[in-house]
Amino acid sequence: MKIYNHLILTFGVALMLVSCGQQNQSSNGALSSSAAEKVYVAPGEQDEYYAFLSGGYSGNLTVYGLPSGRMFKEIPVFSQFPTSGYGYSEETVPMLNTSHGFVPWDDAHHPDISQTNGELDGRWIFINGNNTPRIARVDLSTFETAEIIEVPNSAGNHSSSFITENTEYVVAGTRFSVPVPQRDMPINEYKGNFKGALTFISVDPEHGHMAIKFQLLMPGFNYDLSHPGRGKSHGWFFFTTYNTEEANSLLEVNASQNDKDFIAAINWKKIEEYVNNGGGTKMPANYAHNVYDEHSHTGTSTMRNEVLTVDPTKVPGAVYFLPTPKSPHGCDVDPTGQYIIGNGKLSADLTVHSFDKMIAAIEGQKFDGEAYGIPILKFEDVLAGQVKSGGLGPLHTEFDGKGNAYTTFFISSEVVKWQLGTWEVIDRKPTYYSVGHLMIPGGNSRKPFGKYVVAMNKITKDRYLPTGPEMEHSAQLYDISGDKMELLYDFPTHGEPHYAAGCPAELLTSNSKKIYRLDENRHPYAVTSADGSKVVRDGNEVHVYMSTIRSHFTPDNIEGIKVGDKVYFHITNHEQDFDVPHGFAILGQNSSELLVMPGQTKTSVWEPKQVGVWPFYCTDFCSALHQEMQGYVRVSPANSNTELKWSLGE
Ligand code: K7E
Numbered sequence: 006m007k008i009y010n011h012l013i014l015t016f017g018v019a020l021m022l023v024s025c026g027q028q029n030q031s032s033n034g035a036l037s038s039s040a041a042e043k044v045y046v047a048p049g050e051q052d053e054y055y056a057f058l059s060g061g062y063s064g065n066l067t068v069y070g071l072p073s074g075r076m077f078k079e080i081p082v083f084s085q086f087p088t089s090g091y092g093y094s095e096e097t098v099p100m101l102n103t104s105h106g107f108v109p110w111d112d113a114h115h116p117d118i119s120q121t122n123g124e125l126d127g128r129w130i131f132i133n134g135n136n137t138p139r140i141a142r143v144d145l146s147t148f149e150t151a152e153i154i155e156v157p158n159s160a161g162n163h164s165s166s167f168i169t170e171n172t173e174y175v176v177a178g179t180r181f182s183v184p185v186p187q188r189d190m191p192i193n194e195y196k197g198n199f200k201g202a203l204t205f206i207s208v209d210p211e212h213g214h215m216a217i218k219f220q221l222l223m224p225g226f227n228y229d230l231s232h233p234g235r236g237k238s239h240g241w242f243f244f245t246t247y248n249t250e251e252a253n254s255l256l257e258v259n260a261s262q263n264d265k266d267f268i269a270a271i272n273w274k275k276i277e278e279y280v281n282n283g284g285g286t287k288m289p290a291n292y293a294h295n296v297y298d299e300h301s302h303t304g305t306s307t308m309r310n311e312v313l314t315v316d317p318t319k320v321p322g323a324v325y326f327l328p329t330p331k332s333p334h335g336c337d338v339d340p341t342g343q344y345i346i347g348n349g350k351l352s353a354d355l356t357v358h359s360f361d362k363m364i365a366a367i368e369g370q371k372f373d374g375e376a377y378g379i380p381i382l383k384f385e386d387v388l389a390g391q392v393k394s395g396g397l398g399p400l401h402t403e404f405d406g407k408g409n410a411y412t413t414f415f416i417s418s419e420v421v422k423w424q425l426g427t428w429e430v431i432d433r434k435p436t437y438y439s440v441g442h443l444m445i446p447g448g449n450s451r452k453p454f455g456k457y458v459v460a461m462n463k464i465t466k467d468r469y470l471p472t473g474p475e476m477e478h479s480a481q482l483y484d485i486s487g488d489k490m491e492l493l494y495d496f497p498t499h500g501e502p503h504y505a506a507g508c509p510a511e512l513l514t515s516n517s518k519k520i521y522r523l524d525e526n527r528h529p530y531a532v533t534s535a536d537g538s539k540v541v542r543d544g545n546e547v548h549v550y551m552s553t554i555r556s557h558f559t560p561d562n563i564e565g566i567k568v569g570d571k572v573y574f575h576i577t578n579h580e581q582d583f584d585v586p587h588g589f590a591i592l593g594q595n596s597s598e599l600l601v602m603p604g605q606t607k608t609s610v611w612e613p614k615q616v617g618v619w620p621f622y623c624t625d626f627c628s629a630l631h632q633e634m635q636g637y638v639r640v641s642p643a644n645s646n647t648e649l650k651w652s653l654g655e
């Protein structure tokens with residue numbers, strides 16, 4: 006009970022600090038005019054970096070330019086998106102299929118760009134869905150979601166989606182431990198019975214296709230964040246844990262009892278070898294694997310029914326626990342792969358573990374007991390150093406590649422710059438307010454681009470004109486090219502960005518697709534020439550093979566549709582010029598409009614419920630005669646004999 010009171014007191018004081026801090030910090034005054042020059046990208050000029058910010062509860066990924074903070078695109082990933090028809094068009098509905106049925110939303114936290122030899126290669130970006138555990142792969146030539154794989158035996162897929170240094174694996178770690186396999190059992194029998202699945206998903210080096218290689222069934226802790234080893238520690242993966250108490254109720258108190266939780270160090274190379282030699286246990290599972298094909302412009306969903314699980318105690322030398330104070334959140338590895346930083350969110354100090362010391366302790370067999378058969382190393386044996394930061398509530402750390410680290414502090418609302426090796430604090434700057442993650446382009450690779458850091462703040466309050474009770478979250482851009490950080494700019498963000506990933510613009514611009522080639526379109530309902538347009542009835546299903554070009558639909562008059570029909574509009578955009586989409590909308594459409602890219606085919610289903618003559622039109626202002634880009638569908642009573650016919654220009 007004493008601890009309980011103490012905690013309440015600590016949180017109370019912390020909360021007071023948050024609110025006082027915010028009131029005092031709001032008058033930071035004007036910045037120097039050189040700050041304005043540093044973020045000004047003149048009309049017609051382009052940004053130096055891309056930044057991909059997770060959308061949190063928007064389920065999507067947003068694309069920004071740095072240093073301007075201009076938003077370029079919202080990429081729909083886990084959420085339906087009427088702007089393009091994603092998750093509404095027949096071709097993209099399968100992308101959101103899961104073992105729980107169609108799930109048109111998720112909570113997306115951590116984007117990570119693919120790497121080769123520990124450096125960003127700009128081919129794909131991965132992102133996790135927390136709520137209904139999924140990992141998505143977005144193609145960085147099209148900026149579209151190319152694949153989504155569901156993660157069975159997982160819950161609150163949070164310590165995800167981080168990749169190894171040659172994109173061998175993307176990991177998905179469970180936040181909540183659950184019964185594995187899922188079953189009906191009393192919640193208070195959690196302790197010792199629930200499991201935490203850490204899933205290693207292999208990535209095909211050529212096509213990027215994902216497949217679950219194995220799931221490590223760990224003790225029933227909460228696995229919060231993770232990062233891969235790199236350089237000397239390549240082959241290992243590190244995960245922070247909290248709730249090593251295995252509490253199942255009032256976690257704010259009951260999961261804060263232990264002075265130290267763990268960072269789990271996983272030698273995935275060793276486990277890979279074990280499973281390649283026939284190790285592991287196949288377990289029935291049920292999960293969806295959804296793949297979008299760029300040539301048929303169509304997604305397909307396949308249900309998988311088996312997963313390979315590994316008991317960590319069966320692979321000696323593969324898994325160790327590193328004691329880490331105190332309910333650590335972020336788990337970050339420096340560019341050399343030597344230091345593993347645990348951000349104990351209830352501690353003021355940062356804990357830095359040494360990879361070399363960890364290996365020496367393992368070789369010396371110096372253990373401090375075990376947890377569920379997994380050896381625990383001694384804190385002092387693996388500790389490289391502690392950063393006496395003077396901040397409160399450390400969450401996440403990034404690196405500039407010049408020997409410095411930058412850590413966010415949620416409670417004291419600041420970014421603290423410190424030096425690797427000396428653990429000395431060099432600089433600190435306030436954030437407005439309550440910062441979560443931060444991002445340096447390439448900051449979690451062997452080669453960071455240490456010019457800017459973006460801080461992603463949880464509370465916006467007075468930074469922008471008020472917009473009622475709900476304010477968008479706010480990011481801040483700092484110049485980190487000098488010894489001291491310089492705050493340059495605030496910009497609003499969409500949803501709730503947790504983490505972000507960034508890269509130099511030229512890594513992506515030369516591969517960015519401009520059109521889909523019509524002669525490569527293999528959609529089964531595509532019309533690749535306007536005279537191929539037709540309307541085909543099959544019972545009460547009607548397929549309209551329609552094409553678009555500035556500024557008409559072919560056909561634009563259709564008769565013979567009846568109430569009770571299910572009408573499939575398959576729209577092929579015949580444009581072969583960059584940035585000329587056409588849209589399609591029809592009155593009473595129960596899904597959404599479609600936005601069809603040049604050379605692409607998309608399908609919208611329409612089930613007319615009322616007799617009449619109903620217009621359709623193009624939703625994207627595509628030419629001076631865009632308003633003329635329209636047509637009519639005549640809908641007759643269900644029992645009528647109106648002849649099916651279609652035309653253009655008659
Ligand atoms: Cu928001 Cu990485 Cu999900 Cu910390 S997590 S803030």
Ligand code: CUA
Pocket residue numbers: 555556586587588623624625626627628631632634
């Ligand atoms: Cu096509 Cu407007």
